[in-house]
Amino acid sequence: MNNKNNNSFAHRYSQWVVRWRWPIVILTLALAIGAGSGVKNLGFNTDYRVFFSEDNPQMQAFEALQRTYTKVDNILFTLAPRDDADVFTPSTLAAVEQVTEQAWLLPFALRVDSISNFQHTVAEGDDLIVEDLVFDALNLDQAALDNIKAVALSEPALHKRLVANEGGTTGINVTFQLPGKAMDEVPIAAAAARALAAEIEANYPIDVHLVGMMMMNNSFMESSQNDMASLVPIMYLVIIIITFFLVRSFSATIGTLIIIVMSVITAMGIAGWLGVKLTPPSASAPTIIMTLVVADSIHILATLLALMRNGTEKRAAIAESLRINLSPVFLTSITTAIGFLSLNFSDSPPFHDLGNITAIGVMAAFVYSVTFLPAFLAIMPLKVSQRPDRMTLAMDRLASVVVKRRKSILWSSVIVSLIILSFIPRIELNDDFVAYFDTSTDYRQDVDFTTANLTGIYQLQYSLPTHSSNGISDPEFLAELDAFSQWLRSQPEVMHVNTISDTFKRLNKNLHGDDNAWYRLPESRALAAQYLLLYELSLPYGLDLNNQLNVDKSSTQVIATLDNMTSKQLRDIALRGEQWLAENTRNSRAIGVGPGIMFAYISERNITSMLGGTFAAVILISFIIMFALRSFKIGMLSLIPNLLPAGLAFGIWGLMVGQVNMAVSMVAGMSLGIVVDDTVHFLSKYLRARREKGMDAEAAVRHAFSSVGVAIVMTSVILVAGFMVLAQSTFGLNSQMALLTGIAIVMAIIADLLLLPALLMRLDTKKLTIKTKKQAIIKNATQGDNA
């Protein structure tokens, strides 16, 4: 087909691969197995904090607070009686007692709070009785049950936190202190909690729902595992079907499958050797790699099969196809890897792992596609079906339409694009970490039930400083603390407020013979301090005040439990609280922190950090394209079909969905690396026709269509199918990222086949003289056609 390059590197290399096919197959397999053995080092990270960088300010503020007070790593057992109207029956309260008792025995449990071990205080003459609110529930009479109900529903520490508004459900909150020594601490604790829940459900007519940060951490791991277990097999099936449909060859399909497996285990194995711990985003890397690998193989296979269909002998066709595709496949692999490497700019470390693992996989796929694949095919029997190439004919017809209606295509593209882009501002960033989990997951269902029937999941924590040792007993401070707590309670978003000022009021009442008139803050500092000492001396095992007070009693933590809300509302209530403190206290400034707040800011932080990453990727990729195409003008022109798809995807998202999580920040860089491949293939064929065959823009467009149109459509179909599979992930960051990328790829193919040719015919009108430059990159890039 082409004899000018017999001495080129690509030519000699292609011959070499076919000659040394056996050693190459064996060596590459050994390489993949060697790298892949690192897979055994892969573990799952089970801490939601992994989504935040070390220097994330919201994370730092939260960690500072967690150092001062008891941590909030917890599991909340929500107990819902199946038949009874409320939980104040001997049987349900007995279940609460049992869970409370046994929860102390859960691995790493530090503290258990429930309506049964709530330290109820009552006065009896000069005695202060401090005791469990519920004790020996099965032997309680109706009067005692009524009393418990009255106390629980009026106690601010319990109502709407551990007992529902009307008493229909109740919660048992278990606080954990993880030693942080082993990777499996979270799943161990979660499994033990589930066993306890199952035991309760088996022995009582009660449904148990498990929520809390520990269960969320566990769900991160389970979500990763489920995705890998369910999506990867679907992905294999999709790839087998599409590849076989496209190439109609058993050997070629098998070869592609082996390359996919080799690339995935190489990437995951190297990740294992590097000590990467998997998170849902990085656990999606295998699916993405599988998709991208097929695209590489398809180019080589398409050329090879076309050559064989035209009568070239198998081994000659293999060598020729490899020679033609070596440079384009290298080029597109590099740009794809750069796109994924841009994720290293993210403020969220799991996306660094995703980017790096995928980049490694893409480059491994390049290596295997130009070594193993041709060597393997040289060994295996390969037959081609002699069928009329309907797709190429369809491409020719499409080319005619585009040439004929270039003006209307150009202008309607511009108008439609502008309309779609105008919907981008409708996108609202929302990182509701609960909504990261699909409604099909246990965790999400339990959270939804608990939020609807007991209490909120989001907590907002303020640490109010007094700036003096034992300062929390200062009556002026207590008055401010109480006013702040009341203000929080008056906010519509707030379901519950946990504050030590309530405890002071209750003790004051108890020590004045339970007279309700004394339900107010103690008047003197000494009185408050002595009440607190009395209370501290009477608390049972594990129920110290360190969840509310620091060691020095110079600061106290107020915890507001919030209703379900968006990131924007969450930021808003946190800031309002900060503002209230600034305006209404002498010097108790505090910022509102909590896991919800950390996620509420994560999108903005990631978009800011990814702007740099995406920009770097655009510059680098554009430079590579200009260098490869040896044209500044065409390189600049290529920016339009390369950047527009991500923008259009955001616009369509704004129009159809609206809310988006932080995954949106990754899509531009990632999709750029992928969609640029089609542009490169199209433009290189176009330029070859212009430069070497002296065609005008119109003829060159027709040539590009007929030579790479089919391959572009094929690879896009595979890419879209792959990302649609990933979009089925139960983890919202993965599914939204995949869906947006999928939309961007569809937009890219439309842009490449309609807008790009129209632009070329409009702008590239200069007559070119026939040039005979034979530089390797462009030469080979322009010959990746099967015409």
Added chain:
Amino acid sequence: MINNKSYALILPLLAMLLPATAFSIDDSAHEKKGLAIAIETDRRDAGFGDSSASLEMILRNRHGETSERLLRNKTLEVTNDGDKVIIIFDTPRDVKGTAFLSFTHKLEPDDQWLYLPALKRVKRIASRNKAGPFMGSEFAYEDISSQEVEKYSYRYIKDETFDGRDHFIIERDPVDPRSGYKRQRVWIDKAEYRIWKIDFYDRKDSLLKTLSYDDYNQYLKKFWRANIMEMINHQTGKSTRLNWTDFSFKNGFSEKEFTKSALKKSR
């Protein structure tokens, strides 16, 4: 189907079970020895009559933030029951003059009263707080209340030598189900039967705390008291150090000084 060959296989397995039986005989011997050590420890500290001391308590969290308080302690030995104890708070200033009276008991819950000077009232605390923290420290009531033999069941574990002393290691399981512990491992020196170290295992049997004693002095040529007690919580990283000074014995305290009405006058 069991044939002769199978028996040949089973017999050695049966033989392997034999030492297990031997262990249970061993167990009972170890229990006796453990109890004997506990009784001897108790005997050597019996008969002190009464004592008083000053105490500095330093609370420290994982990150080195600290809080200090000064207390005074008076103890009256009670034969055949737990001791009577008065604790008077000197600092923090806000709780100065607050006095705590406790009648510790061998098995029943302790009786406790607190005098609040700001309220000028004595309040009885009726609480199941035996396993609860003492003043927010890492010490539970059960760690600092008088150690009666009957409160635990014992077993001897082994001997161990460190810091130039020979020790018995015994384990003791609390008899009271309200205890916060499943077991405690205690290091007692063979020469003087002083406790040097206790490992506390929580109800789920994970190591919770370690209490170390240091700087022992002998009083009245008989009674040993450690000047330093340091409790480290391994799970939370918090710790509490007790610095004892001014030990004084045979002060001639009477029952009358350890009553609810006398509590108000404690200074």
